[in-house]
Amino acid sequence: MIEIIQTGPFNTVQDLGRPGFRNIGVTTSGAMDPLALKIGNSLLGNESGAAALEIQTYPFKLRFSKATAFAVTGADCGASIGGRTIQPCCALSVEAGQVLELGQPRVGTRAYICITGGIDVAPVMGSRSTSLRGAFGGREGRHLMTGDTLQLGEVSNPLNLPAAGLSVVDPTYALAEVYPAPQDGVLLVRAIPAGEHALFGADAERFWSQTWKISTQSDRTGYRLMGDPIKPTTPVEMRSHGVVSGVVQVPPSGEPIIQMADANTAGGYPKIAGVIEADLWRLGQARIGSRLRFVRVTHAQAAEVEKAVTGFVEDVRLTSRMVCGALQAMS
Amino acid sequence: MSASAAKIAAPVESLVLDRNGARVSPIGSRAFLLEATGAFDLASQRRIWALSRAVELWSETLEIVPGMTNLLIVLKQTAEDPEALASRLLEAWEQAESIDLTGRRIEIAVTYGGDHATDLAALCDRSGLSDREVVRIHYEGTYRVFALGSAPGFGYLHGLDPRIYMPRKTVPSLNMARGCVTIGGMQTGVAVLTGPNGWNSIGFAELQMFDPMSSMPAVMAPGDTVRFVPASIEL
Numbered sequence: 154m155i156e157i158i159q160t161g162p163f164n165t166v167q168d169l170g171r172p173g174f175r176n177i178g179v180t181t182s183g184a185m186d187p188l189a190l191k192i193g194n195s196l197l198g199n200e201s202g203a204a205a206l207e208i209q210t211y212p213f214k215l216r217f218s219k220a221t222a223f224a225v226t227g228a229d230c231g232a233s234i235g236g237r238t239i240q241p242c243c244a245l246s247v248e249a250g251q252v253l254e255l256g257q258p259r260v261g262t263r264a265y266i267c268i269t270g271g272i273d274v275a276p277v278m279g280s281r282s283t284s285l286r287g288a289f290g291g292r293e294g295r296h297l298m299t300g301d302t303l304q305l306g307e308v309s310n311p312l313n314l315p316a317a318g319l320s321v322v323d324p325t326y327a328l329a330e331v332y333p334a335p336q337d338g339v340l341l342v343r344a345i346p347a348g349e350h351a352l353f354g355a356d357a358e359r360f361w362s363q364t365w366k367i368s369t370q371s372d373r374t375g376y377r378l379m380g381d382p383i384k385p386t387t388p389v390e391m392r393s394h395g396v397v398s399g400v401v402q403v404p405p406s407g408e409p410i411i412q413m414a415d416a417n418t419a420g421g422y423p424k425i426a427g428v429i430e431a432d433l434w435r436l437g438q439a440r441i442g443s444r445l446r447f448v449r450v451t452h453a454q455a456a457e458v459e460k461a462v463t464g465f466v467e468d469v470r471l472t473s474r475m476v477c478g479a480l481q482a483m484s
Numbered sequence: 485m486s487a488s489a490a491k492i493a494a495p496v497e498s499l500v501l502d503r504n505g506a507r508v509s510p511i512g513s514r515a516f517l518l519e520a521t522g523a524f525d526l527a528s529q530r531r532i533w534a535l536s537r538a539v540e541l542w543s544e545t546l547e548i549v550p551g552m553t554n555l556l557i558v559l560k561q562t563a564e565d566p567e568a569l570a571s572r573l574l575e576a577w578e579q580a581e582s583i584d585l586t587g588r589r590i591e592i593a594v595t596y597g598g599d600h601a602t603d604l605a606a607l608c609d610r611s612g613l614s615d616r617e618v619v620r621i622h623y624e625g626t627y628r629v630f631a632l633g634s635a636p637g638f639g640y641l642h643g644l645d646p647r648i649y650m651p652r653k654t655v656p657s658l659n660m661a662r663g664c665v666t667i668g669g670m671q672t673g674v675a676v677l678t679g680p681n682g683w684n685s686i687g688f689a690e691l692q693m694f695d696p697m698s699s700m701p702a703v704m705a706p707g708d709t710v711r712f713v714p715a716s717i718e719l
Contacts, residue, residue, distance in 0.1 A: 175549045175558070177632045177702040178676070178694075277696050286677060287636045289696040348500060348509030348517060390651050390669045392524060393640055395549030395556030395633060399512040405654040419551060419633030419640075421652060421669070427512030430562060452566040455513035459562045 154218040155268065157301040158252065161210025163372070166272050166291035166303070167265075169202035171280035175395055175418040182282035182290065185209075185263050185373060185414050185437030188324055188462060189227030193267030195470035196224045196244040196321060198312040198477070203271030204281035206297070208264045209373075213255040215266070221305060222246045222314050223253065223268045228261030228438060229323075244473070245318040261438040270306030286374070286415060312477040313484070319476060321469050324462075331461040332435070333448075339364050340445040343432050344401065345452065349385065349423035353403070356383035360425055364444045365409070371441050373415040378445075382407025383425070391421040399428035399436075401447075411436065429455035431462050501570045506577045508570040513562040514546075518573050519554040524670060528553040529630050529642065530582040533706065537583070538576050544569075550631045550706060552640055552671060585707025587629065592665075592674065592710060594623065596687040598718035600664050602657065603684035607650050607667065615719045621645045622665075622686065622712060627672065629708040635677045637694030639704035644672045656682035663688050665712065 169190065170183025184190040184207055191201040206215075211230060217223070224244040225232045232239050235251045247253070255264055274281050274291055283291025292301055325332065333341045350357055365378035384407045396402075400412045402422035411428060412420070413436065426447060428436065439445065500509045507519045518535070520528040529552075536550045539557050549556040563569045596619040597604060608615050627641035634640075650667045657680065660666075664675040666683035675681055676693045689712075693703045704710070 172547055172558075174701075175547055175556075175633065178634055178636045178638045179696075179701070278701065284636075286679070287694075287696065345510050345512060346499075347511050348507075348519075351500070392519070392552035392554060393631070393633065393668070393671060394517055394519065394551035394554040395515075395558075397511055397515045397556070397558055417634045418549065419631075424511065427510060427515070429513040431513070452510070452513055452563050456562040456564055459513070 154305065155303050156216045156218060157297050157299055158216055159212060159214035160297050160299055161213070162296055163210055164206065164208045164213060164297045165283035165285065166204050166274055166297070167207040167282045168204040168280055170282050170414065171278055171284070171290070174278055178418050179278065179287065180284060180415050180418055181398070182280070182284045183414050184265065186227045186265065186434040188434040188466070189263070189265045190267065191466045192242060192321060192324065192469055193224040193226040193265050194271070195466055196242070196319060196473050197222055197267055197269050198474060199267065199269065199271055201466060201470070203267065203306065204274065205268070205272060206266040208255055208266065209262060211255055211257050214252060216252050217247045217249060219249045220247065221269045222311065223266060225253070225255065226265045226267065228258035228264040230255045230258040230264050232264070240318070240320050242323055243318045243320040244314055246314050246316070262440050263437055268305055269311050270308045273304040273306040284415070312473065313481040314477060315480055319473060324465065328461055328465055331458045338444065340435060340439055340443065341448050342428055342436060342445050343450040343455065343458070344426040344428045344447045345450060345455065347400065347424040347427045349389070350425050352385040352387070352389065352423055353383055353425055354386040357425065359383055360409070361447055361449055364446050366444050367439055367441050369441055373413055375413050375416055376411045376436065378409045378411065380408060383409070385423055389423055391423065393419050393421045396420045396424070397427070399430065399433050400424050401426040401428065413437070429458065431455060431458040499566055499570060501574060503574060504578050506574055508573050510566060511556070514559045515556055516563070516570060516573060517554060517556050518577055524553055524642070526628060526642065527582065530584055531577070531580045533585055534583045535577055535580040538580060539573070549633065551633060552630050552642070585705075587705055587708030590704065590708055590710045591713050592689050592691055593715040594665050594687045594689045594712045595715055596623070596717045598688065600661060600688035601686045603650070604686045607648060607684055607686060610650060611648055613647065618648055618686065619714070619717055619719070621648050622672070623714050625712070627710040629704045629706050629710060631706055632702055632704060636696070637702040637704065638676045639673055639693070639708070639710070641672045641710055644670055646670070650684045652682040653684065656680045660685060661688070663690055665689055
C-alpha cells in the first residue's frame, strides 16, 4: 500500500488507456507520456501497461507502507527517497515507511511513479486510467488527494534489483537518432497532413513554417496553440467524425488545438494535420509557454520511429530481467 | 523548405483518396477516416454501419468509430503502406451493402425554452421562425441515432428539419450544463457532460445517458429511434 502525503491538483492514476470505447464516446485517457510509463514498468518487471501515478503538479510526496520497488520516469523532478536524491529513470528497492518526494521538474512536465505490481485500483471498462471528465476509473474517478491510500498489485516473482538500483538512459538521449533535438528551444513535432489540409490553401504552408506557442489553456484534454492564425479558404460545416489524440484541429479563431489523451472522441472542426503516435509523448512532456514547430513526415518515417521506440522498451525489459536474473543467480 | 522536404511531402498529400462517393484521409500515423461524400441521410449511414462490420474484422484494426456518414478506423500500429490501406477501405466501402440496425425507441422529456435555452433567440434570428415554431419543429421530428461519440454516451441524432439547422458556434459556451438539448449544424443531441460546448441549446432534459459500471454503459445505440416529448415549454 502507499499513502499520498502531499499532492497538488490533477495528479491521477493512469495506465496505457482505455481503447475500444470511442464508439460510445469514451476517451482513451491513459498516460500523457506512455513511453515513460512503459520504461518504468519494464524496469520493474511489471507488465508494460501497469497502472502508475501521473504527477503533473508538485511538490508530491508519498509513503510506502511495505517494502517494494519503484521507478520515477518521465520528467526529471529531483526525486528523493528518505531525503536521498535518486537518479531519474532508476528502479530502486524501498523499505516500509520510506517517503518518496518529487519537486518541481527541471526537465519535462509529467513524472510517472511506477511501483512493482502496479497501482491496483478497480479497472473500469478494461482500464485503471482516471477519466477526469467522465468521473470514473482510477481513484474514484478523481484526482489524487492528500491522505489517499492505494493498493498495489500482487507479484509472485519480483525482480531482484541491485542495491544501488537499476537505471536506464533517458529516452531523449537513448533515442537521439530518431528524435531530433529541439532547435533554439523549439520542439519539433512530426505530423502528417490530414483531411482538410488542402482547404487551408496558402495558410497550410504557414502552419508548417511558423513557430507555435503552447498556451495556458492546455491540459490533458488538449493543447491550444498561439501564433499567426490560419484559416480555411472557405468555411466548412463538417459532419461529426471520430478523432484520435494528436489530431490538430483548427477552430474558427485560426489557432490550432492538438487533442491529447483526454480528448473528445469526435469532432467537427477542420483538421489540418495529425501528430504521429511516436511523438505524442514528447508533447506530453512539453511545457505550457514553450514553443513547437510541426515537421511534415510520411507514414514510412513514422513507422521507423515507432519501431525504434518499441525496440528500446523491449531492450529495457530484457536487460532488466537479465541483470536481475544474474544477480539472483549470484546470491 | 528544401527540395528534399518537398519530395517527402508530395506522396503524403496524395494520401487523400476521393472516389466512388467516398473519401479517405489519414489522422496521424495510425488512423484513417472514410467519409461518404453523398447525401447526409439514412441510406448513407446504413452503408457506414455495413462497412463498420466489415472493417471491424480486419486483423490490423484496434478500434472502429462510426460517425455521421463516416467511419474512423484506428490501427494497432502505424500503417506501413498507407496507400494500400486507403484503397482497401475504399474497396470495402464499394462493397458495403446496406444494413439496418433495428434499435430501441427512446422518448426524451424536454423542457423547451427557459434558462438553459441560451441559443433559442439566435436560432430564431437565423431561421426567421418564432421560438414556438422552432420548438414545435424540433419535437415533431423523429430522429435516428447515427453514432455515439464526443463524450461518454452522447448520441448524434439525424433527422433534424433543415429549417432549424444552426452552425456550431464560433466561440463555444464555456460551461454548458449536462442535459442541454442542442443543435450542431444539421445534427441534434443531448449534452452528457457539463463543460465547453459549441452546439446551440434550445432546452433541457433530465436524463442519465451513461453508466460506466453497467455492462452496457451507454443508454443509446446506433439505430435507436429518438423522439423528444415537450414536458413543458417556457417561452
